[in-house]
Amino acid sequence: DGGITQSPKYLFRKEGQNVTLSCEQNLNHDAMYWYRQDPGQGLRLIYYSQIVNDFQKGDIAEGYSVSREKKESFPLTVTSAQKNPTAFYLCASSPIQDRYGYTFGSGTRLTVV
Amino acid sequence: GENVEQHPSTLSVQEGDSAVIKCTYSDSASNYFPWYKQELGKRPQLIIDIRSNVGEKKDQRIAVTLNKTAKHFSLHITETQPEDSAVYFCAALNFGNEKLTFGTGTRLTIIP
Numbered sequence: 724d725g726g727i728t729q730s731p732k733y734l735f736r737k738e739g740q741n742v743t744l745s746c747e748q749n750l751n752h753d754a755m756y757w758y759r760q761d762p763g764q765g766l767r768l769i770y771y772s773q774i775v776n777d778f779q780k781g782d783i784a785e786g787y788s789v790s791r792e793k794k795e796s797f798p799l800t801v802t803s804a805q806k807n808p809t810a811f812y813l814c815a816s817s818p819i820q821d822r823y824g825y826t827f828g829s830g831t832r833l834t835v836v
Numbered sequence: 837g838e839n840v841e842q843h844p845s846t847l848s849v850q851e852g853d854s855a856v857i858k859c860t861y862s863d864s865a866s867n868y869f870p871w872y873k874q875e876l877g878k879r880p881q882l883i884i885d886i887r888s889n890v891g892e893k894k895d896q897r898i899a900v901t902l903n904k905t906a907k908h909f910s911l912h913i914t915e916t917q918p919e920d921s922a923v924y925f926c927a928a929l930n931f932g933n934e935k936l937t938f939g940t941g942t943r944l945t946i947i948p
Contacts, residue, residue, distance in 0.1 A: 763940065771935055825882065827879040827881075829878065
């Protein structure tokens with residue numbers, strides 16, 4: 724999977740439930756990112772982290788939360804406060820010193836049922 | 837913050853013809869401009885990139901040009917093939933800003 728693994732590939736959520744999307748990388752990258760992709764809107768940044776135990780909000784952080792307890796892992800929780808969570812979610816990672824090396828995971832498609 | 841605009845949103849090209857996708861950016865401090873190709877349901881893959889100290893870069897049938905004065909950059913695909921059909925995203929990065937900003941994507945369809 725190119726060194727960055729997202730799971731599950733498909734996820735279904737009932738309204739009012741929180742769900743957590745997994746993102747793991749073995750590239751020894753310091754920085755990790757979560758993007759949301761909707762048709763016709765490109766990739767919008769949700770959260771990003773450059774170091775363990777630290778993360779910053781992106782452009783559309785409302786209704787989402789993250790943690791970065793390990794360098795390799797950056798899970799995203801979609802909370803019940805996110806009113807329109809149905810989307811394709813992409814995780815990415817990059818080295819700090821050389822941000823040319825953005826690598827994406829294969830994505831998780833979340834659907835609210 | 838950085839804002840990246842991408843045009844057109846859809847593009848249909850006869851097989852063998854060339855395709856051009858254009859992006860403009862707002863932050864004059866941006867200094868790295870990658871292009872990603874995303875096939876349906878798959879992850880974006882880096883296809884070519886350019887740094888601000890270079891005006892043009894080519895890799896076989898793909899080229900990228902950068903005009904720093906006008907703050908725009910373009911992707912050129914020559915001799916298009918059916919496997920070029922995908923969504924293409926441009927992006928811009930200011931290393932001081934820590935993160936890539938993406939354009940809204942162009943759906944390229946190659947007509948056999």
